[in-house]
Amino acid sequence: MHNWNDAQATQIIKEEAAAGAVLTKALRRLVDYFGYVDETAIAPLATHFLRSKAEVFGVIQYYSDFRTSAPGKHVLRLCQAESCQAVGARKLTKQVCDRTKLALGGTSTDGKLTLEPVYCLGLCANGPAAELDGQPLAELNKTKINALLDRLIS
Amino acid sequence: MSAQFRLFVPGDMLAVALGADELVKELERQAKVKNLSLEIIRNGSRGMCWAETLLEVQTPAGRMAYANVTAKDVKSLFKADFLNGGAHPKSLGLTRKIPWLAKQSRIIFNRCGIIDPLSLDEFAASGGFSGLLIALQMSGREIIEQIIQSGLRGRGGAGFPAGIKWKTVANADGNTKHIVCNADEGDSGTFADRLIMEGDPFRIIEGMVIAALATGAEHGMIYLRSEYPFAVKMMRNAIKIAKNANWLGADIQGFGRNFELEVFVGAGSYVCGEETALLESLEGKPGIVRSKPPLPAIEGLFGQPTVINNVITLCSVPDILARGANWHKKLGIGQSTGTMPFQLAGNLAKGGLVEVPFGISLLELIEGFGGGTGNGSQIKALQIGGPLGAYLPPDMFATKVGYEELSNIGAGIGHGGIVVYGSDVNMREQAEYAFEFCAEESCGKCTPCRIGAVRGKELMQAKTFNKSLIDELCEIMIEGSACAMGAMTPIPVQSAMRYWPQDFAKENK
Numbered sequence: 001m002h003n004w005n006d007a008q009a010t011q012i013i014k015e016e017a018a019a020g021a022v023l024t025k026a027l028r029r030l031v032d033y034f035g036y037v038d039e040t041a042i043a044p045l046a047t048h049f050l051r052s053k054a055e056v057f058g059v060i061q062y063y064s065d066f067r068t069s070a071p072g073k074h075v076l077r078l079c080q081a082e083s084c085q086a087v088g089a090r091k092l093t094k095q096v097c098d099r100t101k102l103a104l105g106g107t108s109t110d111g112k113l114t115l116e117p118v119y120c121l122g123l124c125a126n127g128p129a130a131e132l133d134g135q136p137l138a139e140l141n142k143t144k145i146n147a148l149l150d151r152l153i154s
Numbered sequence: 155m156s157a158q159f160r161l162f163v164p165g166d167m168l169a170v171a172l173g174a175d176e177l178v179k180e181l182e183r184q185a186k187v188k189n190l191s192l193e194i195i196r197n198g199s200r201g202m203c204w205a206e207t208l209l210e211v212q213t214p215a216g217r218m219a220y221a222n223v224t225a226k227d228v229k230s231l232f233k234a235d236f237l238n239g240g241a242h243p244k245s246l247g248l249t250r251k252i253p254w255l256a257k258q259s260r261i262i263f264n265r266c267g268i269i270d271p272l273s274l275d276e277f278a279a280s281g282g283f284s285g286l287l288i289a290l291q292m293s294g295r296e297i298i299e300q301i302i303q304s305g306l307r308g309r310g311g312a313g314f315p316a317g318i319k320w321k322t323v324a325n326a327d328g329n330t331k332h333i334v335c336n337a338d339e340g341d342s343g344t345f346a347d348r349l350i351m352e353g354d355p356f357r358i359i360e361g362m363v364i365a366a367l368a369t370g371a372e373h374g375m376i377y378l379r380s381e382y383p384f385a386v387k388m389m390r391n392a393i394k395i396a397k398n399a400n401w402l403g404a405d406i407q408g409f410g411r412n413f414e415l416e417v418f419v420g421a422g423s424y425v426c427g428e429e430t431a432l433l434e435s436l437e438g439k440p441g442i443v444r445s446k447p448p449l450p451a452i453e454g455l456f457g458q459p460t461v462i463n464n465v466i467t468l469c470s471v472p473d474i475l476a477r478g479a480n481w482h483k484k485l486g487i488g489q490s491t492g493t494m495p496f497q498l499a500g501n502l503a504k505g506g507l508v509e510v511p512f513g514i515s516l517l518e519l520i521e522g523f524g525g526g527t528g529n530g531s532q533i534k535a536l537q538i539g540g541p542l543g544a545y546l547p548p549d550m551f552a553t554k555v556g557y558e559e560l561s562n563i564g565a566g567i568g569h570g571g572i573v574v575y576g577s578d579v580n581m582r583e584q585a586e587y588a589f590e591f592c593a594e595e596s597c598g599k600c601t602p603c604r605i606g607a608v609r610g611k612e613l614m615q616a617k618t619f620n621k622s623l624i625d626e627l628c629e630i631m632i633e634g635s636a637c638a639m640g641a642m643t644p645i646p647v648q649s650a651m652r653y654w655p656q657d658f659a660k661e662n663k
Contacts, residue, residue, distance in 0.1 A: 021438075022436070022437060022438025022587050023208065023438040023439075024421060024435070024438045024439075025438065027421070028372065028419060028421065034416065035471070049438075051584065058440055059438070059440055062421035062423065062440035062441065062442075062597075063421035063422055063423055063440070063441075064421070065380055065420075065421035065422040066421060068241050081342030081343075081591075082342040082343060082500065082541060082573045082587070083343045083499040083539060083585070084342070084572045085502045085584075085587070086499075086500030086501040086573055086575045086576070086579065087500065087501050087528065118343075118381060118422075119342070119594075119595070120340060120341070120342045120381065120422060121167075121381050121382075121592070122167065122344070122345040122347075122348040122381065122382060123166075123167065123168050123171055123345070124174070124342060124343045124344070124345055124497065124499035124500070124501065124505070124571070124573070125168075125203035125204065125345070125497070125498060125499045125505025125506050126168055126171070126203055126204075126206065127499075127500070128204065129171070134383060135170075135171075136168070136170055136171035136384075138168060138171035138172055139171075139172065140418065144275045
């Protein structure tokens with residue numbers, strides 16, 4: 001991930017607008033590059049996509065992928081959906097939240113870790129499932145998740 | 155020069171989650187030490203999720219399978235001479251004879267997990283493009299007639315006849331028409347779309363081109379959820395390869411027909427699987443549902459006539475063209491023709507994808523294939539059809555699966571996902587979750603869904619349980635919601651209350 005840079009962001013926005021892309025495609029590129037969409041991007045997005053700032057804000061708010069603040073160095077997304085619930089996801093989530101002292105959606109003060117909920121990764125026969133920095137994880141249990149957290153936050 | 159040994163290790167997202175990449179590295183490392191040359195194909199999954207990572211070795215007798223293999227097993231596998239199919243505690247014998255696979259009727263998934271997903275040659279050698287080649291020589295009307303005759307119904311949830319939808323688009327006014335593939339597979343317990351996209355991407359392309367020929371569309375989009383990054387990459391590569399080989403683009407195979415196809419990645423919104431919300435999302439807007447009418451078939455993407463079909467619906471099409479409508483019609487029961495890829499998940503010993511004709515019982519699926527719960531407890535409930543599907547108790551498991559058969563017991567097939575729960579599940583928690591999920595994912599357009607879901611969650615959390623108030627709320631959501639999100643959330647809630655009243659009788663702590 002790259003640190004937010006207004007000039008670079010505006011460049012991406014201009015490129016997508018010039019290519020005739022839809023607004024969300026520009027947002028996707030911003031999130032893929034910077035990890036989030038800074039509020040300073042709202043004005044140039046509105047200008048180049050011919051939308052009001054309120055509309056742009058509405059689109060960003062609607063989609064959970066479009067974060068509005070920088071995520072931690074590592075992002076751990078824990079599946080909260082039914083198949084994973086059936087094999088202990090609620091308990092596992094609680095263990096992770098307790099140990100990291102974070103709620104789902106929170107980022108640690110040292111910026112090392114962000115916890116997020118995710119609703120289904122399609123690994124439903126092998127839950128509980130999760131994703132760490134884009135890497136899928138399955139058949140998690142207390143031991144495995146603790147080993148993972150040891151690596152991430154200690 | 156070809157390698158001495160041919161191996162298969164799925165590159166599928168699940169296999170990778172379970173260490174398939176590390177397994178490949180370790181196989182290559184130890185082979186190098188032994189001076190052996192291996193060719194390792196990263197195939198899709200066979201759908202035996204319980205056996206992943208499934209390592210296969212090509213032998214003269216056929217492919218031999220080894221289940222749940224990790225990098226740690228490599229040493230003992232070499233010792234057991236696995237390259238020649240040697241016996242090992244993890245061996246399942248010849249893959250084609252594994253009962254779990256042999257009992258299925260794999261048509262849509264006939265080559266998934268078998269071929270190299272991006273090999274056009276292997277695709278064509280296993281019947282790929284044969285349906286499309288027939289369609290290229292037919293009129294649009296003839297193709298649609300075949301699909302109508304076949305009885306194919308939408309596999310996304312609603313079960314609407316696919317041929318009728320195509321006919322409406324074909325007859326709609328407009329020079330620009332679209333084919334949209336709904337690959338926003340958000341239901342928990344479903345992964346058929348993911349498996350086919352990762353394991354046999356050209357099948358989807360073939361189905362979409364046939365839909366385009368039938369309706370006169372020249373532009374297509376695959377709306378693919380961002381939670382499936384492996385599928386995104388696979389579909390984009392497959393489109394590139396298909397285009398280079400002239401199965402997409404201008405003047406397809408010299409028949410004078412054009413079709414451009416692209417992938418659009420979603421951004422984490424369940425309700426975008428609803429077709430009108432999906433269209434809004436494709437237009438770059440929030441996924442807020444549209445009022446119907448107008449139907450998307452008349453005014454869809456950018457106001458133009460649009461076919462929106464689920465991945466599995468489109469994947470069912472090539473074989474109907476290749477083998478004929480009557481062949482398809484003979485499979486299944488009643489108004490549910492063809493095969494259905496069921497996805498078995500949750501607390502099960504053997505979860506995975508099972509493709510069989512409609513008419514199989516729920517019991518045969520979860521016990522016969524699924525092998526009961528994973529932790530040995532009694533099955534208490536199953537949920538069929540995703541987060542908006544009904545919870546059913548064991549005394550209903552004899553039900554044969556078909557659209558009408560399930561509708562008769564207040565349930566639906568949805569996208570074919572079945573989530574199984576053991577004795578540890580508390581149905582009041584599940585009912586609360588149904589409201590919670592609706593509150594989380596509601597697009598906010600209509601009041602019954604937006605506010606009803608929040609009120610429902612509060613009522614479930616209340617110290618004392620007020621059934622009549624919850625039933626009243628459910629009725630308002632069913633009658634007043636703009637789409638299935640709000641209108642179907644009461645299904646899991648009310649089925650849980652109906653079949654497990656004891657879980658609601660106790661006071662909340």
